[in-house]
Amino acid sequence: MATVSFLLPFITAVLLLTPSSSLTSQPSDAFPSNTPMRFLGKHYTESNLSANNTRYLINTEHWVGPSRFGPIFLYCGNEDDIELFAVNTGFVWDIAPHFGAMILFPEHRYYGESMPFGSRGEAYRNATTLSYLTAEQALADFALLITDLKKNLSAEGCPVVLFGGSYGGMLAAWMRLKYPHIAVGALASSAPILQFEDIVPPETFYNIVSNSFKRESSSCFDTIKKSWNALTSEVQKEDGLRQLSKTFRFCRELKSVQDLTDWLDSAYSYLAMVNYPYPANFIMPLPAHPVKEVCRKIDGSPPDSSILERIFNGVSVFYNYTGGVDCFQLDDDPHGIDGWDWQACTEIVMPMGSDRNTSMFPAYDWDYSAFREGCKRDFQVTPRPRWITTEFGGHGIEHALKFFGSNIIFSNGLLDPWSGGSVLKNISETIVALVTEEGAHHIDLRASTMEDPDWLVEQRATEVKLIQGWLDNYMKNMKAAFNI
Amino acid sequence: MATVSFLLPFITAVLLLTPSSSLTSQPSDAFPSNTPMRFLGKHYTESNLSANNTRYLINTEHWVGPSRFGPIFLYCGNEDDIELFAVNTGFVWDIAPHFGAMILFPEHRYYGESMPFGSRGEAYRNATTLSYLTAEQALADFALLITDLKKNLSAEGCPVVLFGGSYGGMLAAWMRLKYPHIAVGALASSAPILQFEDIVPPETFYNIVSNSFKRESSSCFDTIKKSWNALTSEVQKEDGLRQLSKTFRFCRELKSVQDLTDWLDSAYSYLAMVNYPYPANFIMPLPAHPVKEVCRKIDGSPPDSSILERIFNGVSVFYNYTGGVDCFQLDDDPHGIDGWDWQACTEIVMPMGSDRNTSMFPAYDWDYSAFREGCKRDFQVTPRPRWITTEFGGHGIEHALKFFGSNIIFSNGLLDPWSGGSVLKNISETIVALVTEEGAHHIDLRASTMEDPDWLVEQRATEVKLIQGWLDNYMKNMKAAFNI
Numbered sequence: 001m002a003t004v005s006f007l008l009p010f011i012t013a014v015l016l017l018t019p020s021s022s023l024t025s026q027p028s029d030a031f032p033s034n035t036p037m038r039f040l041g042k043h044y045t046e047s048n049l050s051a052n053n054t055r056y057l058i059n060t061e062h063w064v065g066p067s068r069f070g071p072i073f074l075y076c077g078n079e080d081d082i083e084l085f086a087v088n089t090g091f092v093w094d095i096a097p098h099f100g101a102m103i104l105f106p107e108h109r110y111y112g113e114s115m116p117f118g119s120r121g122e123a124y125r126n127a128t129t130l131s132y133l134t135a136e137q138a139l140a141d142f143a144l145l146i147t148d149l150k151k152n153l154s155a156e157g158c159p160v161v162l163f164g165g166s167y168g169g170m171l172a173a174w175m176r177l178k179y180p181h182i183a184v185g186a187l188a189s190s191a192p193i194l195q196f197e198d199i200v201p202p203e204t205f206y207n208i209v210s211n212s213f214k215r216e217s218s219s220c221f222d223t224i225k226k227s228w229n230a231l232t233s234e235v236q237k238e239d240g241l242r243q244l245s246k247t248f249r250f251c252r253e254l255k256s257v258q259d260l261t262d263w264l265d266s267a268y269s270y271l272a273m274v275n276y277p278y279p280a281n282f283i284m285p286l287p288a289h290p291v292k293e294v295c296r297k298i299d300g301s302p303p304d305s306s307i308l309e310r311i312f313n314g315v316s317v318f319y320n321y322t323g324g325v326d327c328f329q330l331d332d333d334p335h336g337i338d339g340w341d342w343q344a345c346t347e348i349v350m351p352m353g354s355d356r357n358t359s360m361f362p363a364y365d366w367d368y369s370a371f372r373e374g375c376k377r378d379f380q381v382t383p384r385p386r387w388i389t390t391e392f393g394g395h396g397i398e399h400a401l402k403f404f405g406s407n408i409i410f411s412n413g414l415l416d417p418w419s420g421g422s423v424l425k426n427i428s429e430t431i432v433a434l435v436t437e438e439g440a441h442h443i444d445l446r447a448s449t450m451e452d453p454d455w456l457v458e459q460r461a462t463e464v465k466l467i468q469g470w471l472d473n474y475m476k477n478m479k480a481a482f483n484i
Numbered sequence: 485m486a487t488v489s490f491l492l493p494f495i496t497a498v499l500l501l502t503p504s505s506s507l508t509s510q511p512s513d514a515f516p517s518n519t520p521m522r523f524l525g526k527h528y529t530e531s532n533l534s535a536n537n538t539r540y541l542i543n544t545e546h547w548v549g550p551s552r553f554g555p556i557f558l559y560c561g562n563e564d565d566i567e568l569f570a571v572n573t574g575f576v577w578d579i580a581p582h583f584g585a586m587i588l589f590p591e592h593r594y595y596g597e598s599m600p601f602g603s604r605g606e607a608y609r610n611a612t613t614l615s616y617l618t619a620e621q622a623l624a625d626f627a628l629l630i631t632d633l634k635k636n637l638s639a640e641g642c643p644v645v646l647f648g649g650s651y652g653g654m655l656a657a658w659m660r661l662k663y664p665h666i667a668v669g670a671l672a673s674s675a676p677i678l679q680f681e682d683i684v685p686p687e688t689f690y691n692i693v694s695n696s697f698k699r700e701s702s703s704c705f706d707t708i709k710k711s712w713n714a715l716t717s718e719v720q721k722e723d724g725l726r727q728l729s730k731t732f733r734f735c736r737e738l739k740s741v742q743d744l745t746d747w748l749d750s751a752y753s754y755l756a757m758v759n760y761p762y763p764a765n766f767i768m769p770l771p772a773h774p775v776k777e778v779c780r781k782i783d784g785s786p787p788d789s790s791i792l793e794r795i796f797n798g799v800s801v802f803y804n805y806t807g808g809v810d811c812f813q814l815d816d817d818p819h820g821i822d823g824w825d826w827q828a829c830t831e832i833v834m835p836m837g838s839d840r841n842t843s844m845f846p847a848y849d850w851d852y853s854a855f856r857e858g859c860k861r862d863f864q865v866t867p868r869p870r871w872i873t874t875e876f877g878g879h880g881i882e883h884a885l886k887f888f889g890s891n892i893i894f895s896n897g898l899l900d901p902w903s904g905g906s907v908l909k910n911i912s913e914t915i916v917a918l919v920t921e922e923g924a925h926h927i928d929l930r931a932s933t934m935e936d937p938d939w940l941v942e943q944r945a946t947e948v949k950l951i952q953g954w955l956d957n958y959m960k961n962m963k964a965a966f967n968i
Contacts, residue, residue, distance in 0.1 A: 140875070147874045156879070178662055180888035181877030390631045391624070393665030395640070399961055404664035406888050477883055 054141045055114045056106040057086050059093075064100030066155040069478065071101045071471055073161050074183070076142060076175060078168035079340045081112035085168065088282055090447020092163055095464055099471070101161075106145050108138045108171075110339045124337045127381045133342055136391065139175050143182055159474045161467055162186035165442030166418065167348075174392050176408050177401075185407030185470035187463055189442035195350045195421025196388050199395060202353035202366035204420035209272040210360040212291050212415055220295035223310055224268065225360040230307040231257055247308055251327035259330055264311065265361065267318040273441035275415045278451035285321050288451070293317045337379070345375035349385040350421070398427045406430040407470045409463060413439015432466070434459055538625045539598045540590040541570050543577075548584030550639040553962065555585045555955055557645050558667070560626060560659060562652035563824045565596035569652065572766055574931020576647050579948055583955070585645075590629050592622045592655075594823045608821045611865045617826055620875065623659050627666055643958045645951055646670035649926030650902065651832075658876050660892050661885075669891030669954035671947055673926035679834045679905025680872050683879060686837035686850035688904035693756040694844040696775050696899055704779035707794055708752065709844040714791040715741055731792050735811035743814055748795065749845065751802040757925035759899045762935035769805050772935070777801045821863070829859035833869040834905070882911045890914040891954045893947060897923015916950070918943055 056077075064070035073092050077085060086105045096103050107114040110133040115123040123129055150156050160183040164172030169191030176186035194200055214221040234240050234247075235257040244260060245253045254260055270283050275291045287293050298314040305313070319328055344350070349371070356363035368385065375383050393400050401408075410423035411434040418441060426432045434444075436455050444459050540561075548554035557576050561569060570589045580587050591598040594617040599607040607613055634640050644667040648656030653675030660670035678684055698705040718724050718731075719741040728744060729737045738744055754767050759775045771777050782798040789797070803812055828834070833855070840847035852869065859867050877884050885892075894907035895918040902925060910916045918928075920939050928943050 143874050147870065177664075179877075180661075181879075181881060181884035182874075386631065390627050390666075391663075393663075395665075396965075397665060399965060400665035402961070403957070404888075404890050473887070477886070481880075481883060 053114065054106050054109060054145055055082060055112060056104060056145060057082060058105075059096070059103040062097040062100055063102035066153060066158055068100065069157055069159065069475060070155075071099050071159050071161055072104055072146070072150075072155070073099070073101045073163060074104045074106065074142065074146060076138075076162055076164035076168045076171035077106050077108040077111070078164065078166060078171065079108060079111055079343070082107035082114075083112070085165070089163065089165065089445045091445045091460060091463075094448055095467075098464070099467070102158075104146070104149070106142050109133065109141055124339075127379055130337075130342050130379070130381075133339060134347055135171060135174065135343075135388075138171060139178060142171075142175060143179050146182055157478065159184045159471055161470065163189075163445065164191065165189040165445045166191065169442065173408055173410070177392065177405060180405075184474050185409075185467065187409045187411065187445075187467065189411045189445050190413070190416050190418050190422065191410060192350070192418040192421030193392065194394055194397070194423065195418070196394050197351070197386060199389070200421050202351035203355040203359060205269075205352055205417045206354045206359045206361050208415075208417040208420050209269055210358060212272040212275055212417075213268070213295060213360060216292045216295040217299050220298045220314075221360050223298050223307055224314075227264075227307050227311045228261070228362045231260065234308065244308075248312055249327050251329050254330070261362070263328075263330060264315060267315045268361075269417060271318055272415065272417050275440040276443055276446075277438065277453055277456075278449055280446070282446075284318055286318065287321060290317060290321075342379055342381075345379050345381055345383055347384055347387045349383045349388070351385075397423075398425070401427045401431050408432075409434055409466055411439075411442075411444050411459065411463065412436070413441070413443055415439060416441045434462060537598065538590050538593060538629055539566060539596060540588060540629060541566055542589075543580070543587040546581040546584055547586035550637060550642055552584065553641050553643065553959060554639075555583050555643050555645055556588055556630070556634075556639070557583070557585045557647060558588045558590070558626065558630060560622075560646055560648035560652045560655035561590050561592040561595070562648065562650060562655065563592060563595055563827070566591035566598075567596070569649075573647065573649065573929045575929045575944060575947075578932055579951075582948070583951070586642075588630070588633070590626050592652075593617065593625055608823075611863055614821075614826050614863070614865075617823060618831060619655060619658065619827075619872075622655060623662060626655075626659060627663050630666055641962065643668045643955055645954065647673075647929065648675065649673040649929045650675065653926065657892055657894070661876065661889060664889075668958050669893075669951065671893045671895065671929075671951065673895045673929050674897070674900050674902050674906065675894060676834070676902040676905030677876065678878055678881070678907065679902070680878050681835070681870060683873070684905050686835035687839040687843060689753075689836055689901045690838045690843045690845050692899075692901040692904050693753050694842060696756040696759055696901070697752070697779060697844060700776045700779040701783050704782045704798075705844050707782050707791055708798075711748075711791050711795045712745070712846045715744065718792065728792075732796055733811050735813055738814075745846070747812075747814060748799060751799045752845075753901060755802055756899065756901050759924040760927055760930075761922065761937055761940075762933055764930070766930075768802060770802070771805060774801060826863055826865075829863050829865055829867055831868055831871045831875075833867045833872070835869075881907075882909070885911045885915050892916075893918055893950055895923075895926075895928050895943065895947065896920070897925070897927055899923060900925045918946060 063072075073096055075085060075089055075092055082105050089105075092103055095101075109116060110123055110130070116132055117123045117125075117129055123133075146160055150158060162172040162175050162183045162185070164170070164186070166189075169188035170193050172186040173188035173191050173193055176183050176188075195205070210221065213224060231244070234244055237243065241254050241257065244257065248254075248260060248263075271286075271290050271294060274280060274282050274284075274286060275289065276282075276286075278288045280286060294314040294317045297317055298310045301310045301313050319325065340348075349368075351366040351368070352364075353366035354361040354364040372383055375381055389395060406428070408431045410432070412419040412422045412424060413436045415438060419435075423431075424433050424435050436444075436459055438453065438455060439459070443456060444463060448457075448460065547556075557580055559569060559573055559576055566589050573589075576587055579585075593600060594607055594614070600616055601607045601609075601613055607617075630644055634642060646656040646659050646667045646669070648654070648670070650673075653672035654677050656670040657672035657675050657677055660667055660672075679689070694705065697708060715728070718728055721727065725738050725741070728741065732744060732747075755770075755775050755778060758764060758766050758768075758770060759773065760766075760770075762772045764770060778798040778801045781801055782794045785794040785797050803809065824832075835850040835852070836848075837850035838845040838848040856867055859865055873879060890912070892915045894916070896903040896906045896908060897920045899922060903919075907915075908917050908919050920928075920943055922937065922939060923943070927940060928947065932941075932944065
């Protein structure tokens with residue numbers, strides 16, 4: 001079973017953002033907008049990026065500055081180009097003016113343009129050069145950046161609030177845990193910090209994906225569940241792979257049925273993640289309620305359609321919603337080194353399995369040994385499956401955090417397959433879980449739209465209120481400490 | 485000015501302890517004592533130490549085991565052989581029976597026998613092999629050890645209490661901050677976590693040393709303060725170094741007056757640190773109130789004694805209390821790589837200066853540039869003077885910890901020169917400062933003796949009460965969580 005990444009890597013950011021600067025440069029006070037958009041124009045300077053630097057996007061348009069303790073909203077960049085996250089985290093941009101906040105999007109090292117050793121080629125050369133690609137190093141990068149930046153701006157007194165979605169949400173929660181002196185609180189959206197070892201069953205993720213389809217239509221669920229055997233039968237026929245390639249309109253003939261299985265697996269998984277109630281273009285341009293749409297196509301195919309024809313009609317919603325694709329390309333270089341795969345093979349070891357009864361995917365028991373051998377083969381590295389819980393906690397984390405820690409929001413939508421590995425219950429008065437029945441993968445972090453359902457509007461209002469509480473408390477304590 | 489290490493490195497542990505095992509070995513349930521002493525006999529097995537392992541000493545004699553949630557008392561090993569700390573941390577051994585606690589003394593990597601790369605020679609080869617000698621790595625080692633050990637002993641439910649003195653105390657406090665899921669609380673004794681950057685004045689340390697002498701006798705203080713010029717005059721005379729070597733009875737002729745200055749500086753600094761109210765043998769065999777003794781010798785020398793003769797009589801209390809030394813050896817290999825010097829040149833950068841008015845030492849303004857150049861010369865490394873406060877906090881740490889963190893005792897004696905860089909005020913109800921007027925360097929961690937003054941007995945009783953409170957709370961929560 002393929003490792004499920006949080007994000008597909010083949011996205012091109014379409015909106016452009018405020019400039020990034022190298023870690024050592026002095027940011028200017030404000031970057032005036034030269035477009036009528038909420039997002040600022042492109043002031044990006046390539047030459048500022050020298051070896052080992054973390055790129056970051058900064059916006060000070062609404063920042064009220066150090067004298068008024070203007071807060072700094074920091075999104076913890078995750079496993080892709082930081083511009084992608086800046087564009088898809090409209091919530092931070094929406095609320096920054098209200099708070100008079102600076103916006104900061106630092107990029108995670110080894111992604112986007114933040115390459116140690118001077119280039120992607122050098123950084124990804126081998127297990128030695130990749131060994132600095134870890135969550136802890138990313139957190140340390142953020143800590144260094146914010147400390148330096150605050151010093152440069154004489155903004156040491158300004159409170160920092162962390163944001164993050166998915167792996168970025170994990171980083172936000174972990175950063176609040178590990179660097180409470182740097183950030184006053186964290187909104188960790190769809191952050192599966194418990195998807196490790198035996199804390200939640202390995203089947204959790206695919207069960208939730210499956211349930212997302214089943215709740216739309218049990219016949220849709222059944223069709224998908226049956227389709228894997230249909231694939232196996234088909235490929236065993238003479239000329240099977242060629243026929244399958246034709247049925248699914250691949251530009252080139254499939255090399256194995258596994259490639260097709262992975263392609264379908266990805267589609268269903270991402271569909272469940274981005275099952276938003278309005279049209280969106282996060283991973284792919286998709287209609288509102290895309291899982292419902294896929295099932296409408298599967299169920300609504302002409303009565304004489306075969307299972308595989310139905311499947312093809314369904315996943316075309318994901319891979320070809322705009323209708324512009326003539327034939328589908330599989331990833332051309334499946335053996336190219338991907339940063340997330342490296343992280344999954346070292347510390348972010350998330351057991352994944354598929355239950356033979358409750359899942360619509362092929363049954364699969366999590367097999368750590370096989371996983372480990374794959375990592376040795378691909379990266380010449382042995383995973384450390386227990387490291388994350390040792391470093392950040394996991395087992396019984398609610399007991400640890402109840403008496404140590406504060407100011408974290410774990411927000412989750414139950415449609416999101418990652419919600420099963422996240423924190424879904426309040427831990428204390430200040431470490432709270434916001435759970436929405438109809439939410440998908442960090443939908444709360446997206447920009448507000450006219451189509452937002454009430455529950456989403458309310459969820460964001462609660463988040464704003466909690467963040468306001470953290471900042472009010474911080475100000476109260478600052479004033480008390482300095483007799484302001 | 486010489487870097488002041490927390491401990492002189494030329495100590496031989498005289499008492500022997502419970503066996504160490506390698507990280508991966510399964511410790512046996514109990515190690516029966518084969519001596520009548522409180523410390524257990526030597527069961528140490530060299531062959532268990534393979535490359536990259538952390539040595540640890542373990543004692544389960546009084547441990548009530550997993551079924552009764554027997555606590556685990558973990559001393560965070562610092563910059564020397566762990567046996568030295570085990571021998572000099574009698575408090576943990578004294579109280580373990582009362583708590584039914586296991587005792588664990590893991591060794592800090594790169595010290596004692598815990599050498600990565602297989603040997604000390606390999607580990608200390610160059611800046612690359614030394615790059616894993618950091619506080620963060622030591623904390624991670626402790627976290628891995630305790631997690632593995634608990635798993636092996638099915639003791640996951642057993643609470644861990646951290647102890648540490650000096651740098652070990654810093655590690656204990658930092659570990660509680662960074663790994664609250666692993667330890668329920670920390671007793672950080674004489675832990676100067678604020679001795680960084682500009683948080684306390686660089687002159688703090690030497691001012692406290694100087695005050696320790698001044699409070700015994702102002703003429704003693706004056707004699708020492710005058711002695712540096714006397715040295716300078718002496719060395720400028722013909723044959724000056726040879727005469728000085730003779731006056732101070734060095735076995736070999738001094739190579740520079742700086743060597744003598746450092747030798748004296750060390751003596752005064754360590755005397756202030758171990759200024760205990762009873763005879764002890766921590767750094768050197770010393771009488772009770774050793775600073776008072778030194779000043780008695782300086783002031784009480786024959787009336788016609790020169791300043792330098794008085795100084796020699798004084799420091800002989802430190803270097804030759806037992807009278808067994810015929811002549812003094814200076815460190816034979818001052819350019820050998822010392823682990824603590826490496827740490828001081830990378831992340832543990834503690835600014836040190838000497839005030840021309842309040843200090844009895846030669847005036848010296850902290851000069852970071854000169855320090856940095858020394859590090860480049862000695863280790864080919866550039867220090868990161870702001871890293872520790874970025875990683876662990878420092879500036880305004882009381883505000884950060886007031887609302888995030890719990891269960892830390894910062895204990896300090898005001899005679900201890902390191903107390904000036906520690907936490908001397910309560911931060912919250914559960915992050916408390918225990919300050920004693922007459923205490924020296926982590927005296928509370930030493931074994932109880934018949935000569936203990938009342939304030940020390942009371943201090944330790946308070947510590948026991950606070951630790952009991954952490955454990956009671958932990959048990960209460962465990963019972964509530966599991967409906968025991």
